[in-house]
Amino acid sequence: MRRMTARPANAHQARLLRLLRDDGPNSRAQLGDQIDLSRSKLAVEVDRLLETGLVVADGLAASRGGRRSHNIRLAPALRFLGVDIGATSIDVAVTNAELEVLGHLNHPMDVREGPVAVFEQVLSMAAKLRASGLAEGFDGAGIGVPGPVRFPEGVPVAPPIMPGWDGFPVREALSQELGCPVMVDNDVNLMAMGEQHAGVARSVGDFLCVKIGTGIGCGIVVGGDVYRGTTGSAGDIGHIQVEPDGRACACGNRGCLEAHFSGAALARDAEDAARTGRSQELAARLEAAGRLTAADVAASAAAGDATSLDLIREGGNRVGQVIAGLVSFFNPGLVVIGGGVTGLGHTLLASVRTQVYRQSLPLATGNLPIVLGELGPTAGVIGAARLISDHLFSPA
Numbered sequence: 001m002r003r004m005t006a007r008p009a010n011a012h013q014a015r016l017l018r019l020l021r022d023d024g025p026n027s028r029a030q031l032g033d034q035i036d037l038s039r040s041k042l043a044v045e046v047d048r049l050l051e052t053g054l055v056v057a058d059g060l061a062a063s064r065g066g067r068r069s070h071n072i073r074l075a076p077a078l079r080f081l082g083v084d085i086g087a088t089s090i091d092v093a094v095t096n097a098e099l100e101v102l103g104h105l106n107h108p109m110d111v112r113e114g115p116v117a118v119f120e121q122v123l124s125m126a127a128k129l130r131a132s133g134l135a136e137g138f139d140g141a142g143i144g145v146p147g148p149v150r151f152p153e154g155v156p157v158a159p160p161i162m163p164g165w166d167g168f169p170v171r172e173a174l175s176q177e178l179g180c181p182v183m184v185d186n187d188v189n190l191m192a193m194g195e196q197h198a199g200v201a202r203s204v205g206d207f208l209c210v211k212i213g214t215g216i217g218c219g220i221v222v223g224g225d226v227y228r229g230t231t232g233s234a235g236d237i238g239h240i241q242v243e244p245d246g247r248a249c250a251c252g253n254r255g256c257l258e259a260h261f262s263g264a265a266l267a268r269d270a271e272d273a274a275r276t277g278r279s280q281e282l283a284a285r286l287e288a289a290g291r292l293t294a295a296d297v298a299a300s301a302a303a304g305d306a307t308s309l310d311l312i313r314e315g316g317n318r319v320g321q322v323i324a325g326l327v328s329f330f331n332p333g334l335v336v337i338g339g340g341v342t343g344l345g346h347t348l349l350a351s352v353r354t355q356v357y358r359q360s361l362p363l364a365t366g367n368l369p370i371v372l373g374e375l376g377p378t379a380g381v382i383g384a385a386r387l388i389s390d391h392l393f394s395p396a
Contacts, residue, residue, distance in 0.1 A: 007396035025073035084380030087214035142384030144187035154184035190383030192219025261315030279307035316351025324359035338373030
């Protein structure tokens with residue numbers, strides 16, 4: 001059954017919906033304080049939104065003198081689906097209109113299996129969430145993929161780690177299957193939007209959000225909005241060269257940051273250290289499991305393994321080297337580090353900070369926090385729900 005969600009008729013209604021999404025239920029009087037409308041015009045716009053069913057009356061507000069105003073809130077039945085497709089796993093969540101996560105599932109999946117297999121899994125997870133009673137249907141869905149996206153069409157473009165995805169009509173295909181509007185973006189952009197809505201970047205207008213997972217990318221937020229670039233590839237920092245004539249990278253070049261430090265590169269270096277006898281701790285883990293991951297390096301480092309600590313510090317230095325250049329160029333108010341490799345924690349963070357503070361000018365770094373993300377795996381799905389709500393809470 002297709003759910004047809006009403007859309008705001010003008011920019012004033014769109015602004016009201018986003019205020020209610022970001023700040024929660026509010027009285028007409030308080031909304032009037034935040035939006036440049038006369039009391040009579042505000043009343044007209046709120047009444048029109050009430051007629052659409054997008055908002056509902058929610059009890060009486062506290063008195064500010066005179067007749068008490070009604071609180072207004074977004075319709076409690078609105079449901080958004082947030083999907084974050086990573087290189088090695090899928091996160092799917094249902095949120096309400098205020099983007100609170102009501103249910104969240106994670107499933108391991110290799111994105112290289114291709115769009116058909118991946119979306120079969122996504123639809124299965126969405127159906128499971130629906131069957132649990134969290135949603136009768138979805139009013140909209142946001143999808144994140146680990147590669148560049150031609151944003152207006154919702155189509156991946158030449159993604160280096162996603163064979164078979166180039167030009168696949170993600171938005172069109174999923175909209176048909178889910179029966180609701182769908183928006184698609186790069187997964188790192190959605191992580192940035194999630195941290196902006198509910199995480200460490202709530203009060204920051206200009207920031208960088210660096211995701212270190214199987215690959216490395218950067219979400220760029222300027223004046224509160226994600227900057228995507230002309231072709232959707234802004235922030236693809238994993239393919240900045242850090243080592244002339246260095247390791248071969250999946251993109252076809254050599255010496256890229258991603259080839260020298262990412263989840264995959266760290267696992268490869270850890271296995272090499274285990275096999276060459278440089279770390280007994282890693283060798284024991286390799287013998288027990290048959291392979292190593294970034295999580296094994298984190299656990300070994302926590303156990304005091306010097307080789308694992310060196311691998312993390314070296315990787316943090318390389319990431320910091322790239323971020324230092326970005327900070328000098330962009331002058332952000334915050335740098336957020338997220339993704340699967342953040343299990344490496346403060347050892348990684350300390351190395352990144354050292355490089356950035358050493359290499360960038362004091363004017364750019366004097367009041368620059370460099371922090372780990374707050375939301376972990378929910379950042380992407382919250383960002384995905386934010387993406388579709390931004391679309392639906394815009395004039396049709």
